[in-house]
C-alpha cells in the first residue's frame with residue numbers, strides 16, 4: 001500500500017466520524033478481517049475491494065478459501081482503524097469515483113491544512129518526497145517561507161539540520177523552493193542559511209536559487225539591485241552556489257553599488273558622504289565593527305568584521321555590490337601595540353576582499369601608505385618602485401596588500417587600485433592611531449587649549465595631504481579608465497612639513513599658540529618613513545594635482561574645525577531628557593529637574609555637570625538614588 005504513509009498521517013489529523021462509519025462496526029455482516037497491531041477489524045470485501053485495487057487483488061488471491069484475514073504490520077491499530085473508517089464513510093462514493101487516489105488527495109489536503117508546523121515539517125517533507133505529494137510539498141515550503149525570519153528559524157531546527165546531513169539533496173531542494181517562494185516578497189532572493197552551510201561545509205554564506213539566478217541577469221533586476229551578475233553568468237550555472245567559483249568577468253550594466261569597510265574611520269567618515277552625494281545614499285553601504293551614527297543616519301550601515309568572509313559575501317550579495325572600498329585597517333601606532341591583531345585584520349581583510357572580487361567580479365579600491373617604505377628606502381622624493389622594507393607590522397601588511405592586489409590583477413584580472421597615502425589631515429573625524437596623527441590633534445589643541453604637546457620631534461619631516469585632496473585623488477583613481485593605468489598602486493602627496501613648521505603656520509592664525517616636543521615610540525617609526533614622495537606617475541597617468549599646500553590647508557582646517565567646534569558646543573547645550581530629582585537631592589539653586597544633554601547633566605541652576613560620576617558635584621554623590629538615576633541615563 002504505497003500511499004499508506006500519507007494516509008497514516010493524514011487520517012490521524014482528522015476526527016473519527018462514528019455515525020457515518022456505522023457499517024464498519026457491524027461484525028454480523030462482515031466477511032473479512034483486517035489485523036493491525038494488536039487489533040482485528042471486521043470488514044466487508046465488497047467495500048474494500050471497491051475502494052482499493054490492492055484489497056481487490058488480495059481477495060482474488062484468497063480465492064474464496066475461508067474468511068480472508070489481511071495482516072498489516074507496518075501500521076498501528078489506530079491508523080488502520082481510521083483508514084478503514086474513511087473507506088466506509090459517506091465519502092466512499094468519491095472513493096469509488098477516484099479510486100484510492102482520492103484518499104491520497106484527501107490526506108494530503110488534510111495534512112497540508114492542519115499539520116505543517118516546526119515539529120512536523122521534516123516528517124511531512126519526507127512523506128511528500130516519498131509519495132510525490134505536490135500539495136504536501138507546497139505546504140512545507142509555504143510553512144518555511146512565510147517570511148525571512150521564519151525561513152532562518154526553520155533552517156536552524158535540529159530536524160532540518162539533520163536532514164541536511166541525511167538527505168542534502170532533499171534539504172537543498174526544499175531550501176531553494178522556500179527561497180524562491182520568498183523571492184516573490186520584498187524580503188530578497190537569498191538568505192544566510194547558517195545551518196545549511198554548517199551541514200554542508202560549503203563556502204558561500206548566501207546563495208540564490210537556480211531560477212532566480214537566471215532572472216538576475218535582466219536589466220530590471222539589476223536596476224532593482226537584485227543582481228549578482230557574475231554569479232548569474234557563471235558557466236557552471238548554479239555551480240557557484242556550491243563551489244564559490246568565479247563568474248565570467250563582465251562590464252557593469254548598472255550604476256555602481258559600493259561597500260565601504262572600515263567606514264567609521266578617518267577616511268571613511270568623509271568618503272562615504274561624498275559617494276552618497278555622487279550616487280545615492282542607498283547605493284553606498286557603510287560597514288565597520290564600530291558604529292558611526294552620522295553614517296548610519298545617512299544611509300545603509302552594517303556590522304562587518306572584514307575577517308569574516310562569509311559575512312562579507314552575504315553583504316556583497318544582499319546589496320548587489322559592484323565596488324568595494326576597503327579601508328578597515330589597524331594603523332601604524334595602534335598596530336605596534338598589538339602586532340598580531342594588526343597582522344590578522346590587515347592581511348585577512350584584504351585576502352577576503354580579493355577572493356570575493358574574483359567570485360563576484362568586484363572592483364576594489366584599497367589604499368596603501370607611505371608606511372610600506374623603511375630605513376633602506378631613499379627618503380627624499382621616494383619613487384613608486386623602490387626598496388620596501390618596512391619596520392612596522394602595519395607597513396609589512398601593506399606591502400603584502402600591494403603585492404597581493406597586483407598579483408590578483410595580473411593572475412585573475414581583478415580590478416584592484418590603490419593610492420599610497422601620506423599622512424591625512426582632516427577636521428571631521430579624529431585619526432585612528434597612526435604616527436601622523438599629531439598633524440590633526442594639533443589643530444584641536446590649538447583651538448581648545450592654545451598649546452600642544454607633540455609626540456614627534458620638532459624636525460621630523462613627513463609628507464601629508466589634506467582630506468579634500470585625498471578624497472579627490474581617491475575618487476579620480478577609482479573612476480579612471482583602466483586603460484590609462486600603468487600600475488596598480490600610485491604615490492600621491494601634497495606637501496611636506498615638520499611639526500615645527502606646522503606649529504608656525506598655525507601660530508600665524510592662532511596668535512600665542514605654543515608647542516612642546518615630547519617624542520615617544522612613534523618618533524622611531526616616523527624616522528623610517530620618507531620625507532617626501534614622488535607622485536609624478538599619478539600626475540601623468542590620470543591627471544592628479546593637489547589643491548592645498550601647507551598654508552591653504554592650515555587656514556581651511558582652522559576655519560572648518562572652529563565651525564565644527566561651535567556646532568558641537570551648541571549641540572551639547574541642548575537638553576535631551578529631563579528627570580525629576582528626588583526631594584532634597586538637588587543643590588540649593590536647582591529647580592529640581594536634572595537634564596541630560598549631549599555631553600552632560602544640567603542641574604537646573606545653570607551649571608553643567610560632567611558625565612563622569614567622579615566629577616559630579618558633591619550633592620550628587622551624597623544622594624545615591626540620584627547617582628543611580630544618572631547611571632541609568634548614561635546607559636540610555
Ligand SMILES: NC(=O)C1=CN([C@@H]2O[C@H](COP(=O)(O)OP(=O)(O)OC[C@H]3O[C@@H](n4cnc5c(N)ncnc54)[C@H](O)[C@@H]3O)[C@@H](O)[C@H]2O)C=CC1
Pocket residue numbers: 261262263264265266267268287288289290304305306307326327328329330331345366367368369370420421422423424425430431432433434436
Ligand atoms: N589616515 C591616514 O593618515 C592614512 C590612511 N591610510 C589608509 O587609509 C585606510 C583608512 O584609514 P583610516 O580611515 O585613516 O583608518 P582608521 O583607523 O581611522 O579607520 C579604520 C577603521 O577600520 C575599522 N576596523 C578595525 N578593525 C576592523 C575589522 N576587523 N573589521 C572591520 N573594520 C575594522 C575601525 O573600527 C576603524 O573605523 C587604511 O587602509 C589606511 O592604511 C593610508 C595612509 C594614511
Ligand SMILES: CC(=O)[C@H](N)C(=O)O
Pocket residue numbers: 331332333369370371394421422423424433434435436437
Ligand atoms: C601614514 C599612515 O599610514 C597613517 N597615518 C599612520 O600614521 O599610521
